[in-house]
Amino acid sequence: xxxxxxxxxxxxxxxxxxxxxxxxxxxxxxxxxxxxxxxxxxxxxxxxxxxxxxxxxxxxxxxxxxxxxxxxxxxxxxxxxxxxxxxxxxxxxxxxxxxxxxxxxxxxxxxxxxxxxxxxxxxxxxxxxxxxxxxxxxxxxxxxxxxxxxxxxxxxxxxxxxxxxxxxxxxxxxxxxxxxxxxxxxxxxxxxxxxxxxxxxxxxx
Amino acid sequence: xxxxxxxxxxxxxxxxxxxxxxxxxxxxxxxxxxxxxxxxxxxxxxxxxxxxxxxxxxxxxxxxxxxxxxxxxxxxxxxxxxxxxxxxxxxxxxxxxxxxxxxxxxxxxxxxxxxxxxxxxxxxxxxxxxxxxxxxxxxxxxxxxxxxxxxxxxxxxxxxxxxxxxxxxxxxxxxxxxxxxxxxxxxxxxxxxxxxxxxxxxxxxxxxxxxxxxxxxxxxxxxxxxxxxxxxxxxxxxxxxxxxxxxxxxx
Numbered sequence: 107x108x109x110x111x112x113x114x115x116x117x118x119x120x121x122x123x124x125x126x127x128x129x130x131x132x133x134x135x136x137x138x139x140x141x142x143x144x145x146x147x148x149x150x151x152x153x154x155x156x157x158x159x160x161x162x163x164x165x166x167x168x169x170x171x172x173x174x175x176x177x178x179x180x181x182x183x184x185x186x187x188x189x190x191x192x193x194x195x196x197x198x199x200x201x202x203x204x205x206x207x208x209x210x211x212x213x214x215x216x217x218x219x220x221x222x223x224x225x226x227x228x229x230x231x232x233x234x235x236x237x238x239x240x241x242x243x244x245x246x247x248x249x250x251x252x253x254x255x256x257x258x259x260x261x262x263x264x265x266x267x268x269x270x271x272x273x274x275x276x277x278x279x280x281x282x283x284x285x286x287x288x289x290x291x292x293x294x295x296x297x298x299x300x301x302x303x304x305x306x307x308x309x310x311x
Numbered sequence: 312x313x314x315x316x317x318x319x320x321x322x323x324x325x326x327x328x329x330x331x332x333x334x335x336x337x338x339x340x341x342x343x344x345x346x347x348x349x350x351x352x353x354x355x356x357x358x359x360x361x362x363x364x365x366x367x368x369x370x371x372x373x374x375x376x377x378x379x380x381x382x383x384x385x386x387x388x389x390x391x392x393x394x395x396x397x398x399x400x401x402x403x404x405x406x407x408x409x410x411x412x413x414x415x416x417x418x419x420x421x422x423x424x425x426x427x428x429x430x431x432x433x434x435x436x437x438x439x440x441x442x443x444x445x446x447x448x449x450x451x452x453x454x455x456x457x458x459x460x461x462x463x464x465x466x467x468x469x470x471x472x473x474x475x476x477x478x479x480x481x482x483x484x485x486x487x488x489x490x491x492x493x494x495x496x497x498x499x500x501x502x503x504x505x506x507x508x509x510x511x512x513x514x515x516x517x518x519x520x521x522x523x524x525x526x527x528x529x530x531x532x533x534x535x536x537x538x539x540x541x542x543x544x545x546x547x548x549x550x551x552x553x554x555x556x557x558x559x560x561x562x
Contacts, residue, residue: 114407114546116328118520119335120497121343121511122482125430129420129482132446135430140385140444141376145418168348175432181367181490191366192322193488206368213432228362241363243493248345250336250514252493256363271358280353300349310330310355311364311491 119252122245124175131177131210146179146208149222153202156185156223159292161257163218165211165244168301172216176246179208180220180257182239187226224259224292230270237265237272244298254309257296261288280307315413315488317552325551326360327491328407336514343510344471364491365550370416372450379448382421382461386444393443395424395462397538400498400526403455404485407549411455415547416486418448419459426465426477435467460538466505478505478512487547498543499525 127135131144150158161180165173183189188199190206199205203223211218227235237258244253258266266272266285275281283306286296298306315323338350358364378385383393404415422428422445425437429445443462451457467477480497487493499506506512506525515521523546532540 112409113549114405114409115334115520115523116330116407116548117494117496117523117546118515118517119494120482120514120524121346122484122495124432125420125428126482126495128428128430128444129418129446129448130484132420132444137386137429137444137446140446141379141448145370145374168352173349179493181363183363189362189366190368191488192369193324193366194362195321195324204368230361231359236361236363239363241490243490245495246349248343248347248349250338250340250343250346250350251332252495253351254491271361274356274358301352305351305353307353308351308355310332310357311360 119250121247121250122177124247126175126177126245127210130208134210144208146204146206149204149207149220151202154223155200155202157292159222159224159294161220161222161240161286161294161296163220163257163296163298164216165218165246165298166300170302173211173246174213174216176211176218176244177208178211178218179206179243180222181206181241181243182222183225183228185223185226187228189228227265232270234268234270235265237262237269239269239271242298253300254311255298255306256284256309257294258285259288259294260285275307280305283307315410323488323550324365326365327489327548327550330548334517334520336516340510340514343514346514360489360491365489367486367488367490367492369414369488370450370486375448375450380459382443382445382447382459385447387442391442393423393462394440395443397460398463399458399460399532399534399538399540400481400543401456401458401532401540402526402543402545404451404457404487404545404547405455406487406547410549411453412451412487412547413453413455414488415451415455415457416448417451417457417545418446418484419481420446421461421464421481422467424462424465426467428467437465463500471510475510476505476508478503478509483545485545485547489550492547494545494547496524496545500541501525501528
Protein backbone atom coordinates (compact mmCIF):
# COMPACT_ATOMS: atom_id res chain seq x y z
CA UNK A 107 0.00 0.00 0.00
CA UNK A 108 1.02 3.59 -0.57
CA UNK A 109 -0.29 6.79 0.92
CA UNK A 110 -3.68 8.04 -0.19
CA UNK A 111 -3.92 11.11 -2.41
CA UNK A 112 -6.99 12.06 -0.40
CA UNK A 113 -8.97 13.09 -3.43
CA UNK A 114 -12.69 12.64 -3.68
CA UNK A 115 -14.40 11.05 -6.64
CA UNK A 116 -16.79 13.13 -8.71
CA UNK A 117 -20.43 12.28 -8.03
CA UNK A 118 -21.49 9.88 -10.77
CA UNK A 119 -23.90 11.23 -13.34
CA UNK A 120 -27.43 9.94 -13.84
CA UNK A 121 -29.85 10.66 -16.64
CA UNK A 122 -31.89 13.86 -16.42
CA UNK A 123 -34.95 11.73 -17.24
CA UNK A 124 -38.08 12.70 -19.16
CA UNK A 125 -39.25 15.26 -16.59
CA UNK A 126 -36.11 17.39 -16.48
CA UNK A 127 -38.33 20.36 -17.37
CA UNK A 128 -39.98 20.32 -13.94
CA UNK A 129 -36.73 21.36 -12.35
CA UNK A 130 -34.96 23.34 -15.03
CA UNK A 131 -37.76 24.98 -17.04
CA UNK A 132 -40.84 24.73 -14.81
CA UNK A 133 -42.72 27.57 -16.49
CA UNK A 134 -42.31 25.81 -19.85
CA UNK A 135 -43.86 22.60 -18.55
CA UNK A 136 -46.83 24.15 -16.80
CA UNK A 137 -45.61 24.83 -13.27
CA UNK A 138 -46.05 28.60 -13.06
CA UNK A 139 -45.50 30.79 -10.07
CA UNK A 140 -42.57 29.07 -8.42
CA UNK A 141 -39.85 30.94 -10.33
CA UNK A 142 -40.53 34.25 -12.08
CA UNK A 143 -39.10 32.98 -15.35
CA UNK A 144 -37.15 29.98 -16.52
CA UNK A 145 -33.44 30.42 -15.89
CA UNK A 146 -31.42 30.93 -19.05
CA UNK A 147 -34.46 31.84 -21.15
CA UNK A 148 -33.06 35.25 -22.11
CA UNK A 149 -29.43 35.80 -23.06
CA UNK A 150 -29.64 39.27 -24.60
CA UNK A 151 -31.31 42.59 -23.86
CA UNK A 152 -31.68 45.86 -25.78
CA UNK A 153 -28.14 46.93 -24.91
CA UNK A 154 -26.28 43.76 -25.81
CA UNK A 155 -23.43 44.43 -28.22
CA UNK A 156 -22.91 42.33 -31.33
CA UNK A 157 -24.71 40.74 -34.22
CA UNK A 158 -28.06 39.20 -33.24
CA UNK A 159 -28.44 35.63 -34.39
CA UNK A 160 -30.98 32.84 -34.02
CA UNK A 161 -29.75 29.29 -33.47
CA UNK A 162 -32.27 26.60 -34.35
CA UNK A 163 -31.23 23.16 -33.26
CA UNK A 164 -32.64 19.66 -33.12
CA UNK A 165 -31.24 16.49 -31.58
CA UNK A 166 -31.80 13.19 -33.43
CA UNK A 167 -31.61 9.65 -32.08
CA UNK A 168 -30.16 6.63 -33.88
CA UNK A 169 -33.30 6.22 -36.03
CA UNK A 170 -33.29 9.86 -37.15
CA UNK A 171 -36.20 10.80 -34.87
CA UNK A 172 -35.88 14.18 -33.14
CA UNK A 173 -35.80 14.10 -29.35
CA UNK A 174 -38.80 15.90 -27.89
CA UNK A 175 -37.70 15.68 -24.28
CA UNK A 176 -34.10 16.94 -24.42
CA UNK A 177 -32.73 19.98 -22.66
CA UNK A 178 -29.88 22.00 -24.11
CA UNK A 179 -27.61 24.54 -22.47
CA UNK A 180 -25.23 26.74 -24.41
CA UNK A 181 -22.25 28.80 -23.24
CA UNK A 182 -20.40 31.29 -25.38
CA UNK A 183 -18.22 34.38 -25.48
CA UNK A 184 -19.55 37.88 -26.13
CA UNK A 185 -18.98 39.70 -29.40
CA UNK A 186 -15.41 40.56 -28.30
CA UNK A 187 -14.57 36.95 -27.45
CA UNK A 188 -14.82 37.48 -23.66
CA UNK A 189 -16.70 35.17 -21.30
CA UNK A 190 -19.08 36.54 -18.68
CA UNK A 191 -17.42 34.55 -15.89
CA UNK A 192 -15.25 35.33 -12.83
CA UNK A 193 -12.63 33.02 -14.35
CA UNK A 194 -12.30 35.33 -17.36
CA UNK A 195 -9.16 37.36 -16.59
CA UNK A 196 -8.58 38.97 -20.00
CA UNK A 197 -11.12 41.73 -19.51
CA UNK A 198 -14.68 42.63 -18.63
CA UNK A 199 -17.26 40.86 -20.76
CA UNK A 200 -20.37 42.69 -21.98
CA UNK A 201 -22.51 43.02 -18.82
CA UNK A 202 -25.62 42.95 -21.00
CA UNK A 203 -24.92 39.48 -22.27
CA UNK A 204 -25.21 36.42 -20.04
CA UNK A 205 -23.32 34.08 -22.38
CA UNK A 206 -25.43 31.23 -21.07
CA UNK A 207 -28.76 29.93 -22.30
CA UNK A 208 -31.01 27.00 -21.52
CA UNK A 209 -33.90 25.69 -23.61
CA UNK A 210 -35.95 22.51 -23.78
CA UNK A 211 -36.66 20.99 -27.19
CA UNK A 212 -40.23 21.56 -28.32
CA UNK A 213 -42.53 18.72 -27.23
CA UNK A 214 -44.06 18.50 -30.75
CA UNK A 215 -41.40 19.54 -33.26
CA UNK A 216 -38.30 18.77 -31.25
CA UNK A 217 -36.87 22.15 -32.17
CA UNK A 218 -34.96 24.31 -29.76
CA UNK A 219 -34.35 28.00 -30.52
CA UNK A 220 -31.79 30.34 -28.95
CA UNK A 221 -31.81 34.09 -29.53
CA UNK A 222 -28.24 35.17 -28.98
CA UNK A 223 -25.33 37.00 -30.60
CA UNK A 224 -22.50 35.77 -32.72
CA UNK A 225 -19.50 35.17 -30.43
CA UNK A 226 -16.08 36.71 -31.02
CA UNK A 227 -12.94 34.62 -31.13
CA UNK A 228 -11.19 33.42 -27.98
CA UNK A 229 -7.69 32.01 -27.67
CA UNK A 230 -6.70 28.36 -27.46
CA UNK A 231 -4.21 27.46 -24.68
CA UNK A 232 -1.22 28.23 -26.90
CA UNK A 233 -2.52 31.62 -27.97
CA UNK A 234 -3.79 30.64 -31.40
CA UNK A 235 -7.30 31.97 -31.92
CA UNK A 236 -10.19 29.55 -31.99
CA UNK A 237 -12.95 30.14 -34.53
CA UNK A 238 -16.22 31.59 -33.20
CA UNK A 239 -18.09 28.77 -31.52
CA UNK A 240 -20.84 28.00 -29.02
CA UNK A 241 -20.41 25.22 -26.46
CA UNK A 242 -23.37 22.84 -26.12
CA UNK A 243 -24.39 20.57 -23.26
CA UNK A 244 -27.20 18.11 -23.97
CA UNK A 245 -29.14 16.06 -21.45
CA UNK A 246 -32.24 13.91 -21.88
CA UNK A 247 -33.94 10.68 -20.98
CA UNK A 248 -31.62 7.91 -22.19
CA UNK A 249 -28.46 10.05 -21.91
CA UNK A 250 -26.55 8.89 -18.83
CA UNK A 251 -23.93 11.66 -18.80
CA UNK A 252 -24.47 15.06 -20.43
CA UNK A 253 -22.99 15.26 -23.92
CA UNK A 254 -20.64 18.11 -24.75
CA UNK A 255 -20.10 19.44 -28.23
CA UNK A 256 -19.45 22.71 -30.07
CA UNK A 257 -21.24 24.58 -32.80
CA UNK A 258 -19.20 26.49 -35.38
CA UNK A 259 -20.51 28.76 -38.16
CA UNK A 260 -20.65 27.91 -41.87
CA UNK A 261 -19.90 31.53 -42.82
CA UNK A 262 -16.58 31.54 -40.91
CA UNK A 263 -14.68 29.34 -43.32
CA UNK A 264 -11.30 31.00 -42.89
CA UNK A 265 -11.47 30.94 -39.08
CA UNK A 266 -12.76 27.38 -39.05
CA UNK A 267 -9.85 26.31 -41.24
CA UNK A 268 -7.36 27.43 -38.58
CA UNK A 269 -9.34 26.37 -35.51
CA UNK A 270 -7.11 24.22 -33.25
CA UNK A 271 -10.02 22.13 -31.97
CA UNK A 272 -11.50 21.32 -35.38
CA UNK A 273 -7.93 20.49 -36.46
CA UNK A 274 -7.88 17.71 -33.87
CA UNK A 275 -10.59 15.73 -35.64
CA UNK A 276 -8.83 12.86 -37.38
CA UNK A 277 -11.68 11.84 -39.67
CA UNK A 278 -12.14 15.03 -41.67
CA UNK A 279 -15.54 14.01 -42.99
CA UNK A 280 -16.81 14.39 -39.43
CA UNK A 281 -15.82 18.07 -39.17
CA UNK A 282 -19.05 19.30 -40.85
CA UNK A 283 -21.07 17.71 -38.03
CA UNK A 284 -19.96 20.67 -35.88
CA UNK A 285 -20.75 23.39 -38.40
CA UNK A 286 -24.13 25.08 -38.32
CA UNK A 287 -25.62 26.07 -41.63
CA UNK A 288 -26.29 29.76 -42.20
CA UNK A 289 -29.80 30.08 -43.57
CA UNK A 290 -29.56 33.86 -44.09
CA UNK A 291 -30.97 36.62 -41.92
CA UNK A 292 -28.78 35.60 -39.00
CA UNK A 293 -30.46 32.22 -38.67
CA UNK A 294 -28.23 29.18 -38.14
CA UNK A 295 -29.40 25.59 -38.15
CA UNK A 296 -27.49 23.05 -36.14
CA UNK A 297 -28.59 19.41 -36.23
CA UNK A 298 -27.13 17.12 -33.62
CA UNK A 299 -27.08 13.39 -34.33
CA UNK A 300 -26.51 11.21 -31.28
CA UNK A 301 -25.72 8.10 -33.25
CA UNK A 302 -25.15 6.68 -36.73
CA UNK A 303 -23.53 7.78 -39.99
CA UNK A 304 -23.92 11.47 -39.30
CA UNK A 305 -23.02 11.20 -35.63
CA UNK A 306 -21.96 14.55 -34.18
CA UNK A 307 -18.49 14.79 -32.70
CA UNK A 308 -18.82 14.80 -28.91
CA UNK A 309 -16.00 15.80 -26.62
CA UNK A 310 -14.46 14.42 -23.48
CA UNK A 311 -13.59 17.80 -22.08
CA UNK B 312 -20.83 35.09 -5.33
CA UNK B 313 -17.25 35.07 -6.63
CA UNK B 314 -15.66 32.01 -8.12
CA UNK B 315 -13.25 30.15 -5.87
CA UNK B 316 -10.05 32.08 -5.23
CA UNK B 317 -6.42 31.12 -5.39
CA UNK B 318 -4.06 32.06 -2.53
CA UNK B 319 -3.16 35.25 -4.38
CA UNK B 320 -6.80 36.28 -4.53
CA UNK B 321 -7.46 35.62 -8.20
CA UNK B 322 -10.30 33.41 -9.37
CA UNK B 323 -9.20 29.90 -10.28
CA UNK B 324 -8.61 29.37 -13.97
CA UNK B 325 -6.99 25.93 -14.19
CA UNK B 326 -8.23 23.05 -16.31
CA UNK B 327 -10.54 20.59 -14.59
CA UNK B 328 -9.37 17.14 -13.59
CA UNK B 329 -10.11 14.61 -16.26
CA UNK B 330 -13.44 12.89 -15.84
CA UNK B 331 -13.19 9.23 -14.81
CA UNK B 332 -15.49 7.70 -17.37
CA UNK B 333 -15.14 4.25 -15.82
CA UNK B 334 -16.75 5.67 -12.67
CA UNK B 335 -19.59 7.43 -14.48
CA UNK B 336 -22.16 5.36 -16.33
CA UNK B 337 -21.20 4.60 -19.94
CA UNK B 338 -23.49 5.95 -22.67
CA UNK B 339 -24.69 2.54 -23.91
CA UNK B 340 -26.48 0.67 -21.12
CA UNK B 341 -29.05 -1.58 -22.83
CA UNK B 342 -30.97 -2.61 -19.71
CA UNK B 343 -31.91 1.07 -19.55
CA UNK B 344 -33.62 0.79 -22.91
CA UNK B 345 -33.80 4.42 -24.00
CA UNK B 346 -30.00 4.62 -23.92
CA UNK B 347 -29.74 2.21 -26.85
CA UNK B 348 -30.68 4.75 -29.54
CA UNK B 349 -29.41 7.79 -27.66
CA UNK B 350 -25.80 6.76 -27.05
CA UNK B 351 -22.99 7.86 -29.34
CA UNK B 352 -21.23 4.90 -30.96
CA UNK B 353 -18.06 6.70 -31.92
CA UNK B 354 -15.35 7.53 -29.43
CA UNK B 355 -15.44 10.91 -27.73
CA UNK B 356 -12.76 13.37 -28.82
CA UNK B 357 -10.55 14.16 -25.82
CA UNK B 358 -9.80 17.83 -25.47
CA UNK B 359 -7.81 19.57 -22.78
CA UNK B 360 -9.90 22.40 -21.38
CA UNK B 361 -9.82 25.73 -23.17
CA UNK B 362 -11.20 28.97 -21.84
CA UNK B 363 -14.58 27.90 -23.24
CA UNK B 364 -14.74 25.09 -20.67
CA UNK B 365 -12.95 26.51 -17.63
CA UNK B 366 -15.29 29.51 -17.52
CA UNK B 367 -18.96 29.37 -16.67
CA UNK B 368 -21.77 31.58 -15.45
CA UNK B 369 -22.02 32.26 -11.73
CA UNK B 370 -25.37 32.97 -10.12
CA UNK B 371 -26.07 35.43 -7.33
CA UNK B 372 -28.15 34.76 -4.22
CA UNK B 373 -30.25 37.77 -5.22
CA UNK B 374 -31.97 35.74 -7.93
CA UNK B 375 -33.56 33.44 -5.34
CA UNK B 376 -37.11 33.84 -4.11
CA UNK B 377 -37.94 33.32 -0.45
CA UNK B 378 -39.51 29.88 -0.98
CA UNK B 379 -37.24 28.59 -3.74
CA UNK B 380 -35.72 26.06 -1.33
CA UNK B 381 -39.00 25.04 0.30
CA UNK B 382 -40.90 22.58 -1.90
CA UNK B 383 -43.43 22.02 0.87
CA UNK B 384 -44.71 25.56 0.37
CA UNK B 385 -43.46 27.01 -2.91
CA UNK B 386 -46.44 25.71 -4.91
CA UNK B 387 -48.95 25.48 -2.07
CA UNK B 388 -51.98 27.66 -1.57
CA UNK B 389 -51.59 30.17 1.26
CA UNK B 390 -51.82 28.39 4.60
CA UNK B 391 -51.60 24.93 3.05
CA UNK B 392 -48.69 22.57 2.46
CA UNK B 393 -47.74 19.51 0.44
CA UNK B 394 -48.76 16.07 1.71
CA UNK B 395 -46.04 13.56 2.58
CA UNK B 396 -43.06 12.85 4.81
CA UNK B 397 -41.53 16.19 5.67
CA UNK B 398 -37.76 16.11 5.19
CA UNK B 399 -34.76 18.39 5.01
CA UNK B 400 -32.05 17.56 2.50
CA UNK B 401 -28.72 19.16 3.25
CA UNK B 402 -25.07 18.72 2.43
CA UNK B 403 -22.05 20.29 0.84
CA UNK B 404 -20.96 20.81 -2.71
CA UNK B 405 -17.26 19.93 -2.82
CA UNK B 406 -14.76 19.47 -5.55
CA UNK B 407 -12.44 16.49 -5.92
CA UNK B 408 -9.80 18.31 -3.86
CA UNK B 409 -12.24 18.41 -0.94
CA UNK B 410 -12.71 22.17 -1.24
CA UNK B 411 -16.20 23.59 -0.87
CA UNK B 412 -17.66 25.11 -4.03
CA UNK B 413 -19.07 28.49 -2.98
CA UNK B 414 -21.90 29.85 -5.07
CA UNK B 415 -22.74 26.52 -6.72
CA UNK B 416 -26.27 26.60 -8.10
CA UNK B 417 -28.33 23.53 -7.19
CA UNK B 418 -31.67 22.84 -8.81
CA UNK B 419 -33.82 19.86 -7.88
CA UNK B 420 -37.01 18.22 -9.03
CA UNK B 421 -39.00 15.23 -7.91
CA UNK B 422 -42.32 13.36 -7.83
CA UNK B 423 -44.81 13.88 -5.02
CA UNK B 424 -45.34 11.51 -2.09
CA UNK B 425 -47.27 9.08 -4.33
CA UNK B 426 -44.66 9.02 -7.09
CA UNK B 427 -46.58 11.36 -9.42
CA UNK B 428 -44.73 14.07 -11.36
CA UNK B 429 -46.43 17.32 -12.29
CA UNK B 430 -45.72 17.08 -16.02
CA UNK B 431 -48.04 16.97 -19.01
CA UNK B 432 -46.31 13.90 -20.46
CA UNK B 433 -46.87 11.89 -17.28
CA UNK B 434 -49.90 9.62 -16.90
CA UNK B 435 -49.31 7.56 -13.76
CA UNK B 436 -52.60 6.86 -11.95
CA UNK B 437 -51.37 8.17 -8.59
CA UNK B 438 -52.97 11.54 -7.88
CA UNK B 439 -51.36 14.93 -8.16
CA UNK B 440 -51.01 16.87 -4.93
CA UNK B 441 -52.62 20.29 -5.54
CA UNK B 442 -50.10 21.82 -3.15
CA UNK B 443 -46.96 20.30 -4.61
CA UNK B 444 -45.11 21.48 -7.71
CA UNK B 445 -41.90 19.50 -7.35
CA UNK B 446 -39.17 22.01 -8.21
CA UNK B 447 -36.76 24.04 -6.15
CA UNK B 448 -33.33 25.61 -6.17
CA UNK B 449 -30.69 27.11 -3.91
CA UNK B 450 -27.15 28.44 -4.02
CA UNK B 451 -24.36 27.03 -1.86
CA UNK B 452 -22.89 29.36 0.78
CA UNK B 453 -19.22 30.38 1.03
CA UNK B 454 -18.27 26.93 2.36
CA UNK B 455 -20.34 25.01 -0.18
CA UNK B 456 -23.22 24.22 2.21
CA UNK B 457 -26.78 23.96 0.97
CA UNK B 458 -30.15 22.83 2.33
CA UNK B 459 -33.78 22.60 1.29
CA UNK B 460 -37.10 21.35 2.59
CA UNK B 461 -39.37 18.98 0.75
CA UNK B 462 -41.51 15.90 1.11
CA UNK B 463 -40.02 12.48 0.49
CA UNK B 464 -40.92 11.38 -3.05
CA UNK B 465 -42.62 8.04 -3.66
CA UNK B 466 -41.35 5.24 -5.91
CA UNK B 467 -42.58 5.41 -9.45
CA UNK B 468 -43.33 2.76 -12.12
CA UNK B 469 -41.92 3.30 -15.61
CA UNK B 470 -42.20 1.55 -18.94
CA UNK B 471 -38.78 -0.04 -19.26
CA UNK B 472 -39.11 -3.63 -18.15
CA UNK B 473 -42.68 -4.84 -17.58
CA UNK B 474 -42.47 -4.19 -13.85
CA UNK B 475 -39.69 -1.68 -13.28
CA UNK B 476 -40.01 0.84 -10.44
CA UNK B 477 -37.73 3.75 -9.76
CA UNK B 478 -36.53 4.00 -6.17
CA UNK B 479 -37.55 7.16 -4.33
CA UNK B 480 -35.24 9.80 -5.78
CA UNK B 481 -34.62 13.51 -6.15
CA UNK B 482 -33.00 14.80 -9.34
CA UNK B 483 -30.15 17.27 -8.86
CA UNK B 484 -28.66 19.66 -11.36
CA UNK B 485 -25.44 21.33 -10.20
CA UNK B 486 -23.55 24.28 -11.64
CA UNK B 487 -20.03 24.87 -10.32
CA UNK B 488 -17.68 27.52 -11.68
CA UNK B 489 -16.93 26.12 -15.14
CA UNK B 490 -19.13 24.81 -17.93
CA UNK B 491 -17.14 21.55 -17.88
CA UNK B 492 -18.26 20.94 -14.27
CA UNK B 493 -21.89 20.76 -15.27
CA UNK B 494 -23.52 17.74 -13.68
CA UNK B 495 -26.95 16.16 -13.37
CA UNK B 496 -27.46 13.26 -11.02
CA UNK B 497 -30.03 11.64 -8.72
CA UNK B 498 -30.16 11.27 -4.96
CA UNK B 499 -31.48 8.06 -3.41
CA UNK B 500 -32.53 7.32 0.18
CA UNK B 501 -30.76 5.11 2.69
CA UNK B 502 -32.28 1.66 3.04
CA UNK B 503 -34.48 1.67 -0.07
CA UNK B 504 -34.49 -1.91 -1.48
CA UNK B 505 -35.50 -0.65 -4.94
CA UNK B 506 -32.10 1.01 -5.41
CA UNK B 507 -30.36 -2.25 -6.24
CA UNK B 508 -33.09 -3.36 -8.67
CA UNK B 509 -33.14 -0.19 -10.76
CA UNK B 510 -31.72 -0.29 -14.32
CA UNK B 511 -30.95 3.45 -14.18
CA UNK B 512 -29.02 3.13 -10.92
CA UNK B 513 -27.24 0.13 -12.39
CA UNK B 514 -26.03 2.08 -15.42
CA UNK B 515 -23.28 2.97 -12.92
CA UNK B 516 -20.86 0.07 -13.03
CA UNK B 517 -19.21 0.46 -9.62
CA UNK B 518 -21.13 -0.26 -6.42
CA UNK B 519 -18.98 2.23 -4.51
CA UNK B 520 -20.00 4.92 -6.99
CA UNK B 521 -23.67 4.11 -6.49
CA UNK B 522 -23.27 4.36 -2.73
CA UNK B 523 -22.11 7.98 -3.10
CA UNK B 524 -25.61 8.78 -4.42
CA UNK B 525 -27.43 7.39 -1.38
CA UNK B 526 -28.30 10.04 1.19
CA UNK B 527 -27.88 9.11 4.83
CA UNK B 528 -30.61 9.59 7.43
CA UNK B 529 -29.27 12.10 9.95
CA UNK B 530 -31.17 12.14 13.23
CA UNK B 531 -28.85 14.84 14.61
CA UNK B 532 -29.96 17.27 11.91
CA UNK B 533 -33.58 16.20 12.22
CA UNK B 534 -35.91 18.82 13.69
CA UNK B 535 -38.03 17.16 16.40
CA UNK B 536 -41.78 17.16 15.74
CA UNK B 537 -41.15 18.74 12.31
CA UNK B 538 -38.92 17.10 9.68
CA UNK B 539 -36.35 14.32 9.37
CA UNK B 540 -33.04 15.13 7.71
CA UNK B 541 -31.00 13.43 4.99
CA UNK B 542 -27.39 14.34 4.24
CA UNK B 543 -26.28 14.38 0.62
CA UNK B 544 -22.84 15.68 -0.37
CA UNK B 545 -22.10 16.29 -4.04
CA UNK B 546 -18.64 16.26 -5.57
CA UNK B 547 -17.79 18.23 -8.71
CA UNK B 548 -14.61 18.00 -10.74
CA UNK B 549 -11.50 19.48 -9.15
CA UNK B 550 -9.22 21.80 -11.06
CA UNK B 551 -5.50 22.18 -11.57
CA UNK B 552 -3.52 25.32 -11.02
CA UNK B 553 -3.19 27.36 -14.14
CA UNK B 554 0.36 27.90 -15.34
CA UNK B 555 0.96 31.36 -13.95
CA UNK B 556 -0.19 30.43 -10.46
CA UNK B 557 1.55 27.07 -10.19
CA UNK B 558 3.14 26.34 -6.87
CA UNK B 559 5.32 23.29 -6.28
CA UNK B 560 2.91 21.88 -3.74
CA UNK B 561 0.12 22.13 -6.30
CA UNK B 562 -3.38 21.92 -5.03
